Amino acid sequence: MKIYNSLNRRLEDFEPLNPEQVTIYSCGPTVYDYIHMGNARTALVTDIIRRYLLYKGYNVKLVQNLTDIDDKIIRRAAELGTSAKQLAHENSEAYFEDSQRLGIHLADVHPKATEHIQDMINLIQILIDKGAAYVIDGSIYYRVNAFAEYGKLSNRKPEDLLAGARVEVDERKENPRDFDMWKAAKPGEPSWDSPWGKGRPGWHIECSAMAMKHLGETIDIHAGGEDLLFPHHENEIAQSELATGNTFARYWMHVAFLKIDGKRMGKSEKNFIFLRDALDHYPTEVIRHFLISAHYRHPLDYNQESLTKSEGAIRRLNNCLDALKKYDRDIDLSEPMDAPLQHAVQEMKSQFTQAMDTDFNTAQALGAIFTLVSEVNKSLSTFDESETPVLAQAYQALTETCQVLGIYDTEIQDSATDNEAKIEPLVDLLLEVRQDARNRKDWETSDKIRDRLKELNVEIQDTPQGTTWKFLARS
RNA sequence: GGUGGCGUAGCCAAGUGGUAAGGCCAGGGCCUGCAAAGCUCUUAUUCGUCGGUUCGAUUCCGACCGCCACCUCCA
Known part of the structure; x- marks a missing residue:
């Protein structure tokens, strides 16, 4: 079995670290809105990878996080006049609903960032102790130069990163590439206590902390959208590997983007489509x-x-x-x-x-x-x-x-049959009447029965072995 | 500027150093009272362009053209 590993940009033989159990971490959605088709693609790929590994006889432990605190959630909550907590909760529920409608099985663990604050603080403390992080006004930054292998996943040299960057540089940082692991609280924002004062976690630290907490210091497969490769996954590696000294993820998988009508799907372009809307059609x-x-x-x-x-x-x-x-x-x-x-x-x-x-x-x-x-x-x-x-x-x-x-899905097929079992004799009766009509060559009656049944989602077929019928799939 | 990817029939999409899976659509035929479903035939001598390597390339190498992603929150 081979997997394309983004780390080496090559197809590699897949050998789980522990033959007893394959560990997978999948970067889940930030719950500031319903998930769109692009999120669905990544979640579905993860779901199918798991199903296939199970089919092959592996045991699999899948962890998929939900980012339930970040800038977008805070901003959206303010717009809607609700709390970040409430908004995140509602969209988390919506996420489970939507993904299950797509037939995606629940992961073994769905950790939430806000429920792992202490784990993140512990990890940050380790990095501070190792000299890989520094504090500015209650915020903690990761010192990219402390990790010699920084850039190994995205194949970027430190110099290159600066070249075309259009990002506003925070002048307080030692190096423009340093990223925040802990953000000091601004007035009115949700915050948690930490050794460095009130604040909230950065995005990258949550995945490092939650992946290692639920799957160990080294996981087999880490998956996510291709846009996460840099900087998100690069930063996860930097944090985790510097903290533990061990390989963080052995196989990195990145799912390509979904476009809509030939154009990049994005909230700013206003051409995204929610999974739930697609499922309605x-x-x-x-x-x-x-x-x-x-x-x-x-x-x-x-x-x-x-x-x-x-x-x-x-x-x-x-x-x-x-x-x-x-x-x-x-x-x-x-x-x-x-x-x-x-x-x-x-x-x-x-x-x-x-x-x-x-x-x-x-x-x-x-x-x-x-x-x-x-x-x-x-x-x-x-x-x-x-x-x-x-x-x-x-x-x-x-x-x-x-x-x-x-x-x-045979289960859905079966349950549908159970539900509709009661009307089977009625359909059979109609088909009997229709057959009588056909024997009389009364095509008008015969076709009327066929057409009317079709309108009721019952499709009949005349075969050499007799007439068969079935319920049409409902969407 | 840096990094990576893509360009295969009307459309979507696999794939391989030895001559192109599959799906959708379209047209003809079979079956049928008519349908539906199914079967069947037809649909790329050719895989962006130009060179190179090779007995042989769509598949490897180079150049070029076109498209795209990431480098900034984004699956």
């Missing part, structure tokens, strides 16, 4: 399919056309799985068959694994899945009773892999 599986239709390190453009394409692809997948579902109970793994489809099933599994093993290439993995879908449909169209056990195997293989990607 498209089913979970469609959005997930869209988000993984390109490799995670490549830019992806959110637009209606792309989502429509994913809708089509998911429809094709669901049609196939629906048709296959009735063979599921016929599974018989004891007797290996020599059907051509059997080979296709094995081939798909191996292609899927190979794709995911190569830096989680979900686009390629989807290719493998849809190749089997094609083979299954072919097999179904020339229906042969003897292939039934193989169809069951195909169903198993497809649902298993689709669940790693989260583009097919």
Whole structure:
């Protein structure tokens, strides 16, 4: 299994530090607003990495933080006339709601910055003691020159950082590149007590402190959006590694940006889209399919056309799985068959694994899945009773892999069926009446029943084996 | 100025030193009372341009053109 490590800009073999448990830290959202599709992309990539590692048999501990105190939260709260605490709380709840609607499983721990103030203070104190930090008017700055390897992640030389910088330099700092780990409280701002007076933590220190608290001094995988590579992740490394003397994260993964209608998505451009709004228009599986239709390190453009394409692809997948579902109970793994489809099933599994093993290439993995879908449909169209056990195997293989990607949820499918079980006899009755009409060649009545049922989200299909029907997926 | 990335069919998107997965759309055919679904055929002699290395490059190297990201809070 290989992972592209931003640290070396190379594909590297993945070997967890502790074979018993893979540790992952994912930089979560700053909860000053609902999360947008870009946040969702990063969260989804993390979710799928975890699902795949579990599929491979690893134990995984995933930690994803929520930044619940920062400048943006304070500013937004002031605008809305609420408290920073209340705003952060509401948006945290909204985050869990939205991400679960996207089928993202909860992390094992979701630490919040405001609940780890003491851990951060302890870490800052260590850095002060080691001479890597200094105090100015109650604020603590990290002395970048104290860490010889500063710049190793972003591949930047100290001189380069100064060149095109358009940032206002705080003249009080020893070096313009030094960053704050603790900000002295300004009047009216939320603050916490510290050995240096009232204040609040800087952004970078929270991830260092919370990652190490919940996962140890060295973690396997650290993930986040590509924009976090510098300075956020660079600073996390500087803080953590200088404090402990150990490697902070062994594999750094960065998810590329999502664009909207070809343009950079950003709050300032006013062209961002909230995940919850997207979920109001498209089913979970469609959005997930869209988000993984390109490799995670490549830019992806959110637009209606792309989502429509994913809708089509998911429809094709669901049609196939629906048709296959009735063979599921016929599974018989004891007797290996020599059907051509059997080979296709094995081939798909191996292609899927190979794709995911190569830096989680979900686009390629989807290719493998849809190749089997094609083979299954072919097999179904020339229906042969003897292939039934193989169809069951195909169903198993497809649902298993689709669940790693989260583009097919059997539980949701089942619960939907339970809910609607009551009206099944009614639909069957209507189909009986329709069949009578068809026998009389009363196409008007027959088509009316079909059309009216379609309006009620019941789709019927006349096949050589008789008429079948199903509920259409609701978004 | 520095760092990194991208340019593959109508669209989206994988991929490989030996001749291009998959999806969407479109057109023809089969099936059907008509649909739907499915099947089937057609759709890049070619992978931004120009050079180089090689028996052979879309894949490696160089130059150029175009696009983008980061260097500032941002997933």
